[in-house]
Amino acid sequence: MTNIAVFASGYGSNLQALIDYQKKHGFGNGKIVLVFSNNADSFALERAKKHEIDAKTFNPQSYGSRKEYDNAIDFMLEQNRIDLIVLAGYMLLLGPTLINKYKNRIINIHPALLPSFKGTRGIKDAFDYGVKVTGVTVHFVDEGLDSGPIILQEAVIVEQGQTIEEIEENIHAAEHKIYPLAVKYFCEGRILLKGRKVFIKK
Numbered sequence: 736m737t738n739i740a741v742f743a744s745g746y747g748s749n750l751q752a753l754i755d756y757q758k759k760h761g762f763g764n765g766k767i768v769l770v771f772s773n774n775a776d777s778f779a780l781e782r783a784k785k786h787e788i789d790a791k792t793f794n795p796q797s798y799g800s801r802k803e804y805d806n807a808i809d810f811m812l813e814q815n816r817i818d819l820i821v822l823a824g825y826m827l828l829l830g831p832t833l834i835n836k837y838k839n840r841i842i843n844i845h846p847a848l849l850p851s852f853k854g855t856r857g858i859k860d861a862f863d864y865g866v867k868v869t870g871v872t873v874h875f876v877d878e879g880l881d882s883g884p885i886i887l888q889e890a891v892i893v894e895q896g897q898t899i900e901e902i903e904e905n906i907h908a909a910e911h912k913i914y915p916l917a918v919k920y921f922c923e924g925r926i927l928l929k930g931r932k933v934f935i936k937k
């Protein structure tokens with residue numbers, strides 16, 4: 736059994752794609768058992784409740800330090816016996832304790848082709864730079880910013896004259912396609928890590 740926690744701060748369209756995939760195809764022995772947000776207003780929490788998934792939120796402002804906040808998260812993860820943390824638009828950085836404890840068990844999705852355009856404005860930065868090809872990246876989370884081993888990537892072509900909104904839409908479609916696959920591969924035990932290279936077992 737792979738107990739999955741999805742962390743989200745905002746709209747939660749990636750969470751929705753994961754829920755839909757779980758309903759339609761399943762994640763093998765994996766199951767989303769918890770949705771967590773740092774933001775009580777995150778629509779992701781509503782999505783979780785609608786699908787009868789445990790939804791939790793802790794306000795970072797109610798904790799004395801980031802370490803205390805991370806400790807509360809750690810406790811919640813232990814209580815729910817979480818094996819895999821899926822960051823889906825989670826806008827807070829996890830501290831080193833959590834990252835080390837869940838090493839190679841935290842994944843993230845980034846809306847650009849890493850290692851280009853790291854950070855919180857990946858779509859806009861790539862657009863402003865004038866790239867002809869952008870895309871999305873699913874990667875393991877390490878101590879750095881968007882720097883962990885790459886699990887899957889999908890390219891998105893930037894057509895001449897496209898608006899950023901159009902590109903955003905294509906980026907999100909690509910995210911919703913590959914994130915569930917990465918979660919499935921993880922749950923099936925098919926992801927092999929050699930150094931910083933990821934191999935997906937056939």
Ligand code: GRF
Pocket residue numbers: 743744745746747748749750823824825844845846910
């Ligand atoms: C996605 O673009 C993801 O790549 C980034 O944050 C966004 C979250 O969108 N990390 P949503 O909340 O899943 O709709």
